[in-house]
Structure formats: structure tokens, C-alpha cells
Amino acid sequence: MKNAKTKKRIYFDYAATTPVDKAVIKAMLPYYTEKYGNSASIHSMGVEANKAADKARETIANYLSCQISEVFFTSSATESNNWTLKGIAAANKDKGNKIIVSAIEHDCVLNSAKYLAQNGFKVEFAPVDEFGFVDTKKLKEMITKDTILVSIMHSNNEIGTIEPIEEIGKICKEKGVLFHTDACQSFGKMPINVQKLNIDLLTASSHKIYGPKGAALLYIRNGVKIEPLLHGGGHERGKRSSTVNVPAIVGFGKALELCIKEMYDERLRQTKLRDKMIKTILKKIDHSHLNGHPVKRLPNNINVRFDFIEGEALMMELDSKGIEVSTVSACASPKLESSHVLLACGVDEKYAQGTIRVSIGRYTTEKEVDYFLEVLPEAVRKIRSISPMNLREDF
């Protein structure tokens, strides 16, 4: 084990979080030690801090093609998603009491929805197909007169499936219901135009794009009625009280700037690495399967399952070889439950067990990918040799 600790680690868990870019840190630092004013203060240092946060707001507004006044900073994507569901429900209950979310949303959306269901709202879950695409025909039927909000993620954090957002946006517009999308995994990786996509609310987070943890955003289209989650001194134009985390927000803005600059090239580079990994894994390892769609998936997401084994064991075997991946197996879950995403896609519980997610990023090299592809078959073989469900000797 000593070896594993001293050896250079290969980080393949960029979907969980990313390292902060050095340029981002550099941009943030002055706002801790020199320009530390409270952005709500009207003296010079306060104004300076406020301007810095607004610069980040502008970068984000340009990227999303929205107004600067439509971007609100929060502490996390979890907060943004909680705010959306609870805030929209509270402010629009005179219009109706039904909320629709997809079956494969992040827990913070699902559990907010369940909370609302316990408090008198009607919550329905839009089904997905085997690839994780929301069934838009079904969704259209589900939207009734009493529906106030539809929340469907831009792309899925586990299996990487990119949802038909434009189509969903169109449906919601036609039906006159608000449309929220949790874009945490897509934000900064591909163009997102909230006008073209008819998005009314959008969640994104800094730490997924090489920015610091503790900064996130909620885009709220002008005119959308939403109750605040946090009441207090009236920050963020009265919608989200809390002293504004200026340094983190400056970092968030800088991080997005860097992502935009390299977006085209990085998307291409990561897609190539992704496809090489998927192709090689499926070819080299018997009884392996891809979760999600082969093409309509995030450029950095590889999600594969191996029969006869459990994901946590494989993850830890890889960990001992210096490779960090993640798993959604029941064993690794705090509730000992299989991934709700895989189950919603119709994957049988036994197959869901042997799943690992490999997510690459800015600092992933082809050399790392090659090392992983060399080590993985042996790791799978080793864990299979322990399993009683081993089919043959020649895995």
C-alpha cells in the first residue's frame, strides 16, 4: 500500500470534483487579503468587491446568453436545486401544485421533490429509456394544467447522457410551465444558450469546472416568480441573503473564462480519449457493458459495468494501482441501494452492482489513459477470481 500512496495518482473522478486551476487561485487571492470588502458595503472596498462579483456575473451571463441581472450566486448546486424546487413551489402554488422531475436527477433534486411531496405538492417522475433519455412524449402527456415546474438535468452525472433539452424546453414553453435544468456536468463543457433552449432556471457549480468549492449559481429568467430560500439582509437583489462569497465567485468566473477559451479543443480531445477507453474496455474485457449512450454523452464520461463482480472492490483494486475512479454500487452507497439512475434505465440490480464511472478532465493525458487500459483487465480478472459467479477460467 505504501507504493500506492507515494506513486503519482491518476485522477479519473473529474465528475465528482476538479482541482482548482492555478490561474483561478491567482485571481482569487487578492480578494482574501487585500480586496476583502463586503460587497454589500457602499464604501470603496465594498464597491470594489461588488464589481469583482459582477464581473464574474457578466462572464456567466455572456456564456448563457442571459441578462446579468438573471444570474444569482449560491453556495452550491445543492442549494440552487433546493431553491428552485422549494422557491418555485412556494411562489406559484396559486397556479398549481404539480412538479415533474426526471427519474435520474441528482439526489438534491429528488429529495427536494420528495420533501415537497410530503408538504402537499404532487410530484411525478418522468421516465427514461435504456440510455437515460427522458421520454419526451411521455413528459408531454404528464404536463397537466396544474403543473408549475419541470426539472430535467442537462446531462446525467453518473452515465453522462445528454438530455434532449431543446425539445424539452420547447414542450415546456408550449405548455406554459417553468423549465429548470441542473447543468452541473455540462456547464463550461459545451455551449448552453438559455434563450435557444427555452430554459427558465439553470443550476451550475464552480468546483466542477476547475473553480473553488462553495460557489454556484442559479440563473432565473426575469419575471419568474420564486421565493427566497435564505432570508436576511437582502443580498443578491433580495433573492438570496448571505454575505457574498466574493473570492470564490471571482474564481468561478475565472474558471468559466478558462473553460470557454479551451472548450472546442478540449471537447474534441476528451471525446477522443473517452471513445478510445470505451472501445478498448468493451473489446478487451468479456462480459463488460457500456451504461448510457455511445455518442450522446458527456465528452469526459465513461461508465461501464462488469458482470460477476461488485464495483467497490474493483474501485479499490484500481486505487491500489494508483487510479481513482468512482462507483455507484449498492455496497458503496450510504443507503446500500443500487444506483437509481441505472435502475431507472432498466438495468437489473445484479448488473448495476459491477459499475464504475471513469471521468476524465483537463489534466488527463493519453499516457494515463493507456496505463489504465493496461491495468483494468487484470484488475477485473482478479476480482472475478474471488467471485463464486466466475464463469470460466479464461476471463
Next chain:
Amino acid sequence: MYTEKVLEYFHKPKNLGKIKNADGVGKVGNLACGDMMYLYIKIKKEGKKEIISDIKFQTFGCVAAIATSSAITEMVKGKTIEEALEIGKGDIIDSLDGLPPIKIHCSVLATEALAEAIYDYLFNNKKPIPKSLEEKHKQIVRGNEMLAERYEEWMENQQE
């Protein structure tokens, strides 16, 4: 989250594999997480005592499931049946320098696999079965039936 001991057992499992013509086989699973554990035992008579002379395991499951099953094989090898049945989850956890709270059930699974292997041996040889073991067996069987259904397809494909 895992101790060095757990990881050691995981990376270098002891007594891994199958015993052909085993005297007793214990096959148990955990419904919640889907783990499966197989224990194979060989019994030898030494005077009046019956000793577990050999034991092997196969596990479908997480690091903790693999480590606990490997640990229990080491603990009972060379012990009498009575001594083996005395081993509880606490003994296994201690031998591993601890387990994360959420993984405690893995150690329970290991004791159940052993109980089932011993039950299998006693039953096949028409030997008297202690009442407590009989009761444990009844509980385990119920859970196993539900799991067997889940893994039916894989089990059918298995090579004998």
C-alpha cells in the same frame, strides 16, 4: 475508511477458492447490498473431536465482504465445530482492526456463511443439529431464496 488489515486481506485473500468434495458448503447472501458469500469446509476426525481441517471461500461483493470472508477462514481453520460456531461478528471485526459502521453486516454475513457450511455438514451426515443453529439456518434460507432469484441467470451458467 478501511483499515490496513482490511485492505491486506482484500489484496491478498487467504484460502480463496473452492473445495471439491467439500463436507459442507455454506452459500449466503445479503439482500440489502446483493453480496454473496460461499464457504467450503472439510471436516477431519481427531479422536472424538471434529476439526475443520480445510476451508475456502468465494465472494461476490465489496472490499469488506471479501476481507471478512477471508478473515473467518483463517480464524476457524483447525478449530472444532463447536469452537467455530462460537465466533461472532465482533471477533471478525477485531481481527480486522475494525470495519466502517455501514460494513458491519459483511461480518455478519461471514458468520452466517460459516454457520450454513457447518449446518450443511451436520445435515448431510445426519448428525444432531444444535437448536440455535437450526434457527439461524431457517432465517438465512429465507433471505437466500430471494437472492437466488436475482442471480439465477448467472448461477445457471456456472461451470460445475
